[in-house]
Amino acid sequence: MDEAILADSLLVERRLAVEDAIEDLVASTMDGTDAPAMELAKEILLAGGKRIRPVLALLAYEICGGSDISEVMDFAVATELIHTATLIHDDVYDGAKLRRGVQTLHEKHGLDRAIIGGDFLFVLGFGLGGRYNEQVVRIMADTSASIANGELKQLQHVGDLSTTPEDYYQIVRGKTAGPFSSGCECAARIAGAAADEIIAMRDFGMELGIAFQLVDDLLDLTGDERMGKPRGTDVHEGKMTLPLIHSLTLLHGDGRRQLAELLSNFSDNRWDELESLLTESNSFEYCRLLIKNHLERALENLSIFQEGEIRRVLENLTQQVMTRHV
Amino acid sequence: MDEAILADSLLVERRLAVEDAIEDLVASTMDGTDAPAMELAKEILLAGGKRIRPVLALLAYEICGGSDISEVMDFAVATELIHTATLIHDDVYDGAKLRRGVQTLHEKHGLDRAIIGGDFLFVLGFGLGGRYNEQVVRIMADTSASIANGELKQLQHVGDLSTTPEDYYQIVRGKTAGPFSSGCECAARIAGAAADEIIAMRDFGMELGIAFQLVDDLLDLTGDERMGKPRGTDVHEGKMTLPLIHSLTLLHGDGRRQLAELLSNFSDNRWDELESLLTESNSFEYCRLLIKNHLERALENLSIFQEGEIRRVLENLTQQVMTRHV
Numbered sequence: 041m042d043e044a045i046l047a048d049s050l051l052v053e054r055r056l057a058v059e060d061a062i063e064d065l066v067a068s069t070m071d072g073t074d075a076p077a078m079e080l081a082k083e084i085l086l087a088g089g090k091r092i093r094p095v096l097a098l099l100a101y102e103i104c105g106g107s108d109i110s111e112v113m114d115f116a117v118a119t120e121l122i123h124t125a126t127l128i129h130d131d132v133y134d135g136a137k138l139r140r141g142v143q144t145l146h147e148k149h150g151l152d153r154a155i156i157g158g159d160f161l162f163v164l165g166f167g168l169g170g171r172y173n174e175q176v177v178r179i180m181a182d183t184s185a186s187i188a189n190g191e192l193k194q195l196q197h198v199g200d201l202s203t204t205p206e207d208y209y210q211i212v213r214g215k216t217a218g219p220f221s222s223g224c225e226c227a228a229r230i231a232g233a234a235a236d237e238i239i240a241m242r243d244f245g246m247e248l249g250i251a252f253q254l255v256d257d258l259l260d261l262t263g264d265e266r267m268g269k270p271r272g273t274d275v276h277e278g279k280m281t282l283p284l285i286h287s288l289t290l291l292h293g294d295g296r297r298q299l300a301e302l303l304s305n306f307s308d309n310r311w312d313e314l315e316s317l318l319t320e321s322n323s324f325e326y327c328r329l330l331i332k333n334h335l336e337r338a339l340e341n342l343s344i345f346q347e348g349e350i351r352r353v354l355e356n357l358t359q360q361v362m363t364r365h366v
Numbered sequence: 367m368d369e370a371i372l373a374d375s376l377l378v379e380r381r382l383a384v385e386d387a388i389e390d391l392v393a394s395t396m397d398g399t400d401a402p403a404m405e406l407a408k409e410i411l412l413a414g415g416k417r418i419r420p421v422l423a424l425l426a427y428e429i430c431g432g433s434d435i436s437e438v439m440d441f442a443v444a445t446e447l448i449h450t451a452t453l454i455h456d457d458v459y460d461g462a463k464l465r466r467g468v469q470t471l472h473e474k475h476g477l478d479r480a481i482i483g484g485d486f487l488f489v490l491g492f493g494l495g496g497r498y499n500e501q502v503v504r505i506m507a508d509t510s511a512s513i514a515n516g517e518l519k520q521l522q523h524v525g526d527l528s529t530t531p532e533d534y535y536q537i538v539r540g541k542t543a544g545p546f547s548s549g550c551e552c553a554a555r556i557a558g559a560a561a562d563e564i565i566a567m568r569d570f571g572m573e574l575g576i577a578f579q580l581v582d583d584l585l586d587l588t589g590d591e592r593m594g595k596p597r598g599t600d601v602h603e604g605k606m607t608l609p610l611i612h613s614l615t616l617l618h619g620d621g622r623r624q625l626a627e628l629l630s631n632f633s634d635n636r637w638d639e640l641e642s643l644l645t646e647s648n649s650f651e652y653c654r655l656l657i658k659n660h661l662e663r664a665l666e667n668l669s670i671f672q673e674g675e676i677r678r679v680l681e682n683l684t685q686q687v688m689t690r691h692v
Contacts, residue, residue, distance in 0.1 A: 170507060188483075
């Protein structure tokens with residue numbers, strides 16, 4: 041096998057290891073007193089998902105010299121539990137009908153059980169984090185608090201056509217890139233990494249996470265069946281993503297007024313109009329360029345690590361974010 | 367001053383110490399990046415409340431020989447944060463309008479912000495818990511998971527006239543007595559208590575917590591303006607509390623049929639009817655006797671500790687649960 045295939049097969053292996061660990065946790069919980077809450081939570085937890093956060097944690101641990109994956113696995117699983125908890129709660133207040141291709145908890149079981157199911161995954165995640173040192177738990181808590189603040193800022197800017205790129209970046213750092221960054225950082229710490237490696241992993245995660253969210257926002261506009269959610273969800277919800285913010289900033293006169301009116305009264309029969317305005321302001325191109333820049337900076341942060349299989353997997357994974365096959 | 371007054375003034379002191387610590391935490395958070403989430407959460411967090419969980423944690427720490435309250439204070443505050451998080455989320459799905467005398471978060475700010483505000487307090491609580499050892503974090507997580515499971519069981523039994531006393535006790539251990547118990551147990555552990563003291567504190571908290579919930583359920587039926595919620599909230603929501611379960615078990619024939627019909631179609635003009643049925647089955651008396659038994663068992667667990675001011679405060683606090691002046 042050539043190196044690229046080797047790296048891909050290693051990525052698959054890590055993803056399976058994460059999947060196994062999550063399934064083991066679910067199975068052992070279903071034997072105990074927490075079975076009712078897990079019965080609910082597992083509907084979303086086991087419905088797939090890319091597992092990119094826990095896989096990143098494993099790889100960050102390994103590239104920093106960690107040799108016993110079981111040492112970092114609880115942390116890796118905790119990142120997925122906390123992520124899934126936020127998805128369950130987001131879906132409640134977004135009124136989403138599907139998540140990971142299955143019915144959302146609140147749709148199937150009601151508001152009360154969806155809120156409790158999300159709470160349960162939060163505390164389960166923090167429970168797993170408890171075996172690590174104070175610093176790791178503190179970073180996990182700070183990261184989760186930043187998710188809450190990012191989401192609040194996002195709500196505050198719903199339908200706000202004066203949202204700036206700075207607002208956008210603050211939201212993205214809080215709700216998406218922060219968890220990527222702290223996941224890589226904590227995994228490095230668990231591996232006993234040197235200070236410069238910890239910083240490189242933290243910055244790698246941040247750049248990768250920003251790119252990841254930008255791709256997500258772009259796919260919402262360009263459409264992609266792999267996303268598992270209908271095209272234009274963000275636009276319908278009034279979420280101010282960077283392509284829209286950029287276009288609102290670049291367009292003038294009639295174009296600006298047309299876009300503002302369009303965003304305030306969007307409907308699915310107006311996609312062509314929206315696409316034409318975003319193309320006129322070069323906003324798709326602008327976002328693709330930004331994604332490329334963030335991914336290049338992510339790759340630069342990997343350059344301090346020894347070349348080898350793990351670094352190659354992380355590089356591949358970074359490059360795949362652009363095409364979102366991860 | 368006589369001993370009782372001394373003990374009361376110590377209780378007030380501890381409550382003020384908790385209040386100060388919570389206010390300090392809020393103030394320091396309002397200076398940082400978590401300000402938006404705290405801005406929301408503090409509306410409920412600072413609106414009063416009995417602070418019985420954190421006060422119990424301080425006293426449990428002290429009775430086990432802990433001499434530096436600052437050592438246990440983060441844990442004590444964490445118990446109140448997590449408790450408040452569950453109240454905020456409960457209120458969302460109960461559709462409650464008031465909490466601690468102020469408007470609930472979802473009423474004032476909407477479903478989304480109320481869910482996020484609760485999530486924020488959860489993670490803030492677990493962040494504070496991170497400074498303690500793995501065992502304490504694990505117990506905190508297990509306790510919070512049991513709250514979720516207790517609430518799910520309670521939901522499952524809403525309007526279920528065949529709910530048994532065993533079901534009721536399982537719900538109460540999960541959602542109320544469990545947190546009391548684990549709070550006292552963890553505080554004892556933080557104080558470096560001996561094994562028998564840890565067990566005594568754990569059992570003391572459990573008995574006290576069960577009594578506390580039974581009093582709560584009784585007050586919902588008998589009415590008490592100190593509760594800060596309208597009489598009969600539980601009955602209107604179809605919650606199966608022990609007085610109702612007991613009465614349904616004891617009554618036969620017409621009485622049983624009348625009570626079943628009454629609970630299924632309750633309205634405020636039927637209070638006299640309900641009271642008369644509960645009196646006929648001696649259900650108020652039965653619950654008062656149970657409360658007394660649980661409080662006596664709580665007191666027995668204190669008997670292994672040295673007599674002195676702290677033990678006297680805990681004894682007073684236990685006795686006050688009956689009259690709910692705590």
